[in-house]
Amino acid sequence: MAEVKPEEMVHHPPMDQLQGFEYCIDSNPSWGEAIGLGFQHYILSLGTAVMIPTMLVPLMGGNDHDKAKVVQTLLFVTGIKTLLQTLFGTRLPTVIGGSYAYLVPVLSIIHDRSLAQIADGHTRFLQTMRATQGALIVSSSIQIILGYSQLWAICSRFFSPLGMVPVVSLVGLGLFERGFPVVASCVEIGLPMLIIFVVLSQYLKHVHVRHVPILERFSLLVCIALLWVYAHILTASGAYHHTALHTQISCRTDRSNLISSALWISIPYPLQWGAPTFNADHAFGMMAAVMVSLIESTGAFKAAARLASATPPPAYVLSRGIGWQGIGTLLDGLFGTATGSTVSVENVGLLGSTRIGSRRVIQISAGFMIFFSILGKFGALFASIPFTIFAAIYCVMFGIIGNGGGAILSAVHQHELYAQPLHCWFFTLSWLIDTRVLFSVYDRCSKWPGAHEGWMVQ
Incomplete structure (x- = not known):
């Protein structure tokens, strides 16, 4: 077979190139800019890393010290999982963080x-943390087996662009309950954050400082x-002294006591809560959340x-990424993070907002996660940002992801659109969102008949 001459080698650019991207996966900005962008991804990941332990640890019976330690552990493991995924998994610029899909089984x-x-x-x-660890360790085997056996690659081959549109769109649109409802819980902080962020990132994005689109x-x-700073001024001035507890939790910068409860230096380690306990009922419930996270992550990888x-990730790359995500869930179980793994949707949205898709930026953000999780006081300082600020950011980021799902239609041949009308995937998307909202509302109101009567089991 004749050798290919160097001049005959053709470089194939990424398919469906988006406009305005200066740095793709393998092209990196300067070190100073990359560090700033990595720190930005780290700050954004704090929302989930703080919110999940804040919701779960008090229900488990833990105190503020336990909550601070779980936050540090979740950030530490998130950094490790992100490095593993970007180095050996899909190698896409994705942050692998905690998942809200695991809240129900936990x-x-x-x-x-x-x-x-x-x-x-x-x-x-x-005891509750150890039971959660055991369920996570057992359920992680599903993703590991599906990923490394390439069974998920076989399933992924049937994910046509038209079929992936509702999946990717649901990843963004299905999480809006973490956006606008939380903003409404503290309007005096959430609404200004939403307006300023939209104006700076969308309407003043062409402002340059030394040829860099800084905004x-x-x-x-x-x-x-x-x-x-504005929220801290309101907190220090006593604006929330006589407000409801829910308002204080959403608005105050000192509501979580993380700074006073965190240790100066603390290195999370496996089995720090004790030996995990294993229960079949707990494990099967956690497996359902693993399947939800698996589908959600597949859509997030595509986005x-x-x-x-x-280029769109091939089937074997998606399967390999799911396998490494299973390793991440296993690490969650060993370290005790109280939740499993999934692709951070908000950080994926930040890729579209900044138009920087460099893998190095995400790896730097993983370094920040590990560093500040060890230096507990400094990490807790950044973690004191009110949830409402993150919720305002989510409103924009989830919209970017939802738009990314609809934009996949540009890769669909026009004849296929006529053969399979658009109402098919509109129906699928609306059905998925309605189902998600149905279970969320009935679970929240405790009116779902199967929750107390056991009719599903019968």
């Missing part, structure tokens, strides 16, 4: 009678700094590839 473990009857709060927290790339940091201006 709450089921918390309300287990054998655990709920423990009188001492700290003992109940340790397009760093508008998130600028807005968070401004509104964080990340598009927003990073990369």
